[in-house]
Each structure stands twice: as structure tokens, then as C-alpha cells.
Amino acid sequence: MQGLPSHRVKVVKIILFAAVLCLPSCKEEVSKVPEPVGEFERNVQPIFNRHCVECHSPRNAVRRLVLDSWESLLMGSENGAMIVPFYPKFSHLFQHLHTDTTLSPVAPPLMPIGRNPLSREEVMTIYNWIQNGARSRDGKVPFEDSYSKIYVTNQAADLVAVIDKRTGLLMRYVDVSAQGGISQNPLQSPHYVTVSNNKKYWYVSLIAKGEVWKFDAETDTLVAKVSVGSSPAHILCSPDDSTLYVSNFSASVNRITMVDATTMTVKQTSPPINTAPHGLALSRNGRWLYATAFESDRIFELDLETFSVRQFPLRRSGEPSTRNYRPYQVMLSPDEKKLFVTCNGDATFDGDLRIIDLETLDIKAVQVGKYPILMDYTPDKSRLYVANRNSNSVSVVNVQSEVVVATIENVGVQPHGLAISSDGLVYVSNESLIGFVGHHPTDGGLRAGTSAIIDTRTNQVIKVVEMLSFPAGVAIRE
Ligand code: HEC
Known part of the structure; x- marks a missing residue:
């Protein structure tokens, strides 16, 4: 310690002594520092x-x-x-x-x-x-705080796939099977999904089971189930979220079932909608309900105050009487003066988009791709995007001029569902029943499917999200 003043030597000695004394307790201190213990x-x-x-x-x-x-x-x-x-x-x-x-x-x-x-x-x-949830060290399940989500029914897997909106990554599967644990026997077939207007819940129709299930949209956990009769297809929420309108896509039932969304019990059923109601639309004031009658080529309008019914045919004069239009989905035009109806078509007819003027009853036919299914508006409602199942494409229709302004090819195999987010991204589910354009293995497991994300600014597919079998209905929570 040469050269060090004696008081410094003392200090060093004290420190050394203290260090030796506190060895056990210091060790304890170290082990108290949060370690990666997950x-x-x-x-x-x-x-x-x-x-x-x-x-x-x-x-x-x-x-x-x-x-x-x-x-x-x-x-x-x-x-x-x-x-x-x-x-x-x-x-x-x-x-x-x-x-x-x-x-x-x-x-x-x-x-x-x-x-x-x-x-x-x-x-x-x-x-x-x-x-156990792929948890982080502090027990966090990935994406558990995610608010904006896209729900896609995987109809042949009894699961609902959930995409995280921010990252575009598949973040969950929600089990909607009979016994839980992805038992597909018998299949309950989740077909359509919708999010309540207040964003608190989402509802899924199990078309083979005859039930609608209600989920908490924050936690994606089951809240209640209701039996609604054969083949529930589309679900719509009333503007105040008190009522669900469910179409019974069945030639023997032919009605819209009205469900109290709070108690999840059936309140009422509509007068007959012959035959096989499928797609539904509701006026903004909640009074007029429109339903496609898939097997009889007509659109029904139900006045929800008086329960009176009007019908609109889809056949224009001069069109062959043998042709089946098979109207699938219906939407009101932004000014609510017209109906846009996707017609699947039949063996003699590729299907098209029909526009009915509710005042004059004029019918206009717009040639989109083959077998058009679901559709949605861009946020400014200037364009309508239509998923064409049998041509693997999406048609973009100018709502004002009613002409096809773009066709987006190679969206996936058999595009079915379609929903557009407020930031202009189109989510399209691809059934993929006759093929698959992803890289997941299909051996030793369920056939995989995809959903495509399209940017409406460029009309390019910007992402493909792989999921399970038969992606069908799509709904966005944001
Ligand atoms: C020697 C290099 C090497 C090592 C070590 C390695 N990988 Fe890979 N990994 C690759 C290559 C190369 C590919 C691409 C294979 C292909 O597509 O044919 C790949 C692909 C993958 C993929 C598929 C990614 C996709 O987009 O589908 C996964 C998952 C993966 N690796 C996980 C792992 C895991 C987990 C380990 C450790 C257990 C591991 N890898 C170790 C080279 C490696």
C-alpha cells in the first residue's frame, strides 16, 4: 500500500472486510434481481x-x-x-x-x-x-392486448381464425367445435361472422349445427349460444345492437330468425321468405330488412314495423326463364335507393352483379367475375369490391357509374368473404377447396386455406395469411 495515505488504506480494508462479511447477503441480493424465470x-x-x-x-x-x-x-x-x-x-x-x-x-x-x-x-x-399460450417471461400471451382484429371463419375446421390488424399476422384460432379441442365430428361449420356496432361482441353462425354463438370481442371467449333453427347463414345486428337478424338458408324453414342479442333467445320469426333466404341487408334506420331468396331468384323486403313483405324479381325481360340467378348477398347503395345483389349463377350462367332501383324497379346487370359471393364498400363508398369465387379474382365496381373499373387477379383459390377496413385494406377469404397457394403442409392434417390482404390504393395483394380449411365469412373489429 505504498504511497497511499494511511486513511485510504483503512478505507480499503473496511471495504474488503465489509465485502467478505456481506457475501451471503449480497448473493441473496443478486438472486432478488428479476431473472428470466418464465x-x-x-x-x-x-x-x-x-x-x-x-x-x-x-x-x-x-x-x-x-x-x-x-x-x-x-x-x-x-x-x-x-x-x-x-x-x-x-x-x-x-x-x-x-x-x-x-x-x-x-x-x-x-x-x-x-x-x-x-x-x-x-x-x-x-x-x-x-x-400453454406461448407466454412471455411475464406470462403475457402474444397479441393479448390487440384491439383491431379480423375474424375469418374456417368452415371445415370448426375454428375462427383471428388476424392481428396492426401486423397482419394470424394471432389466434377460436374453437367453435362440438366437443372442444378441435373435434370435427360432427362438423358445426362456422359460416358467417359479424362484429356488433359497439365492437364489444362478435357472432358466428354454425350453419351445420343450427346455432349462433356470441363471443366477447376483447378476450375472444364464448359468452352464449342460441339455437336458431336449420342452416343459419348471415347475421346482422340492429343499429342499437339489441337484435340479431339471422337468415335460415333452408328451403324447408324459409325465414329470418330474430334473436334478442342480450339474452341470446329467439324473439320472433319473420313471415315466409320463399325460398332459402341467405344474404341480408338493413337500412340505416333499422326499419327495412332485405333478404336474398337464393332458390327463387327474388329479393324480399321486410318492413320490420308492420312485418309486411315486398318482393323484387331479378330477371330482366328477355332473359331465359331456365336460368337460375341464385342471389347470394345483398347491400344497399350508399343513398339507399338501390340494391346491389351478387348472383352466383348456375350451369348455364356465370352469375353477375345485379343492381335494382327500388323506385323504378329497373334491373341492371354488371358483368363481374364468375360466381360472385361477398362484397363491401371502400371507406368513402365510391367503390364496391366483389369476391368472384370461380375466377379467383376480385372486381372493383365504381358505385356512381356502375361499371367495373379494375379486376384483381390471382387473389387466391376460390375467394369467398370480403370486408374492407377503415384504412382501405380489403380482407378476402379464399375457400381453397380445390387448391392452395401457401406453403403449409396439407399432409397429415387439415387442408389449409388463405386470406389475402389487398390495398385499395394500388389494388395489389400485399399479404397472404395462411389458415385452416375453408375460409369463408370475414368481419373486421376496429
Ligand atoms: C443450418 C441452418 C439452419 C438451422 C440451424 C435452422 N434452420 Fe430453420 N431454416 C433454414 C433454412 C435454409 C430454411 C428454409 C427451408 C426451405 O424453405 O426449404 C429454414 C426454414 C425454417 C422455418 C420455416 C420458415 C417459413 O417461413 O416457413 C422454420 C419455422 C424454421 N426454419 C425453424 C427453425 C428452428 C426452430 C430451428 C432450430 C430447431 C432451425 N430452424 C434451425 C436453416 C436453418
Whole structure:
């Protein structure tokens, strides 16, 4: 200690002495500092560190997939979400980790590519972590705070897929199966989905089961179920959200069932809507309800105050009497003076968009693609986008001039549902029953489907979101 003043030597000695004395308690102090104690940091991240980050790090992110943290893993790869919380079976990352098709469909190539595969224990550690919600260290389930969401029914999987609006990533599957746990036997077939005007709830029609289920839109948990009779297709909420109008798409029922949305009980049924009502529209004041009669080529107007009914035919004079129009969806024009009706068509007729003037009863036919299904307006209501199931396209119709101003090709296989967000993005579900344009494996599991996101500013598909079988109805909460 040469050169140090004696009082400094003393201070150093005291510090050393104190350090020795406090060793046990200091150790305790250290262990009190919050450590990465969550299951992810303790058990899952080390597996990725050992086997994956070599090729999936920020500097070398193969397929733009980064596996160095919970946050980056949850951002997925260039192909979208790699993890769906609670569903290891349908998490693409999990499908790359093993070859056991009883655990999940298997996606080649096996990861880590060209190395020894993970042990069964490592595979099951990742399985269990996803099954428990893919939680972060502080117990957070990915996207649990997400407000803006897109719901897409996966009709042949008894699930509703949920897309996070901000990132465009698939964030959840909601189980709407008979016994829970994705038992598809018998299929209940979620067909259509709608969000209440106050954004608190969403409703899904189980067309094979004859029920409508109500979900809390914040937590996506089941609130109540109601039995509404055979084949519930479309659902509309009254402007004050007190009533649901549900079409019974059945040639033996032929009615609209009215449900008290609070108690989830049937209040009333409409006079006959012959035959097979499907699409529904409601005037802004909530008084006039329009329904397509799919099997009789007419549109019905129901006055909800008097329950009187008017009908509008779809056939123009001179058109063949053998032709079936099969009207699917109906929407009111922005000024509520006209009806826009998608007609699926039949073997002799490709279908079209028919515009009925409610005053003059004039019918105009606009040639869109084949078998048009669902449609929606741009936020400024200047254009109408129509999903054409049998030509894999979306038609853009100028609402004022009533002409097709653009056709967006190769949207996916069999576009069905369509909804446009307030920022001008079109969400189109593709049934994908006769093909699939994604990269998920379809062996050893359910046939996959997609939804496309189109930007109305460019009319380009900007994203494809892979999901499960038969994507159909689409609804946006924002
Ligand atoms: C030696 C490099 C390498 C290692 C190590 C590796 N990967 Fe990969 N990973 C790749 C390559 C290359 C691809 C693209 C394969 C293809 O598309 O044919 C890929 C693709 C993937 C995909 C598919 C991404 C998509 O967009 O579909 C996932 C998921 C994945 N890896 C996860 C992992 C996991 C988990 C580990 C560790 C257990 C791992 N990888 C280890 C090279 C690697």
C-alpha cells in the first residue's frame, strides 16, 4: 500500500472486510434481481440458442425468421406467423421440428436443417409452451392486448381464425367445435361472422349445427349460444345492437330468425321468405330488412314495423326463364335507393352483379367475375369490391357509374368473404377447396386455406395469411 495515505488504506480494508462479511447477503441480493424465470427463457430459448440461432439470427435471418427472443419469434417469418398460441398442432414452426404426424402435420425440411433433430423432450418442451399460450417471461400471451382484429371463419375446421390488424399476422384460432379441442365430428361449420356496432361482441353462425354463438370481442371467449333453427347463414345486428337478424338458408324453414342479442333467445320469426333466404341487408334506420331468396331468384323486403313483405324479381325481360340467378348477398347503395345483389349463377350462367332501383324497379346487370359471393364498400363508398369465387379474382365496381373499373387477379383459390377496413385494406377469404397457394403442409392434417390482404390504393395483394380449411365469412373489429 505504498504511497497511499494511511486513511485510504483503512478505507480499503473496511471495504474488503465489509465485502467478505456481506457475501451471503449480497448473493441473496443478486438472486432478488428479476431473472428470466418464465418458461420461455428457462426452457425454450435455450433450445433455439443451441440449435437454431446460427441460421435464424438478426444478422443471418433465413426466411426472415429470427429466433433470438420471444418478441422476434412472435413476428414470424416472411411467410407470416410461425406460432399460434394454444395451438402447437397448427403452429408452422412446430411442424418443422419433428416427423411424428400424430403430433401435428409435418413441414419439410426438418429443422435444424442438416443437423441432428431435436430430442423428443425438446420437441415436447416447445409443444407444451405453445399449448400453454406461448407466454412471455411475464406470462403475457402474444397479441393479448390487440384491439383491431379480423375474424375469418374456417368452415371445415370448426375454428375462427383471428388476424392481428396492426401486423397482419394470424394471432389466434377460436374453437367453435362440438366437443372442444378441435373435434370435427360432427362438423358445426362456422359460416358467417359479424362484429356488433359497439365492437364489444362478435357472432358466428354454425350453419351445420343450427346455432349462433356470441363471443366477447376483447378476450375472444364464448359468452352464449342460441339455437336458431336449420342452416343459419348471415347475421346482422340492429343499429342499437339489441337484435340479431339471422337468415335460415333452408328451403324447408324459409325465414329470418330474430334473436334478442342480450339474452341470446329467439324473439320472433319473420313471415315466409320463399325460398332459402341467405344474404341480408338493413337500412340505416333499422326499419327495412332485405333478404336474398337464393332458390327463387327474388329479393324480399321486410318492413320490420308492420312485418309486411315486398318482393323484387331479378330477371330482366328477355332473359331465359331456365336460368337460375341464385342471389347470394345483398347491400344497399350508399343513398339507399338501390340494391346491389351478387348472383352466383348456375350451369348455364356465370352469375353477375345485379343492381335494382327500388323506385323504378329497373334491373341492371354488371358483368363481374364468375360466381360472385361477398362484397363491401371502400371507406368513402365510391367503390364496391366483389369476391368472384370461380375466377379467383376480385372486381372493383365504381358505385356512381356502375361499371367495373379494375379486376384483381390471382387473389387466391376460390375467394369467398370480403370486408374492407377503415384504412382501405380489403380482407378476402379464399375457400381453397380445390387448391392452395401457401406453403403449409396439407399432409397429415387439415387442408389449409388463405386470406389475402389487398390495398385499395394500388389494388395489389400485399399479404397472404395462411389458415385452416375453408375460409369463408370475414368481419373486421376496429
Ligand atoms: C443450418 C441452418 C439452419 C438451422 C440451424 C435452422 N434452420 Fe430453420 N431454416 C433454414 C433454412 C435454409 C430454411 C428454409 C427451408 C426451405 O424453405 O426449404 C429454414 C426454414 C425454417 C422455418 C420455416 C420458415 C417459413 O417461413 O416457413 C422454420 C419455422 C424454421 N426454419 C425453424 C427453425 C428452428 C426452430 C430451428 C432450430 C430447431 C432451425 N430452424 C434451425 C436453416 C436453418
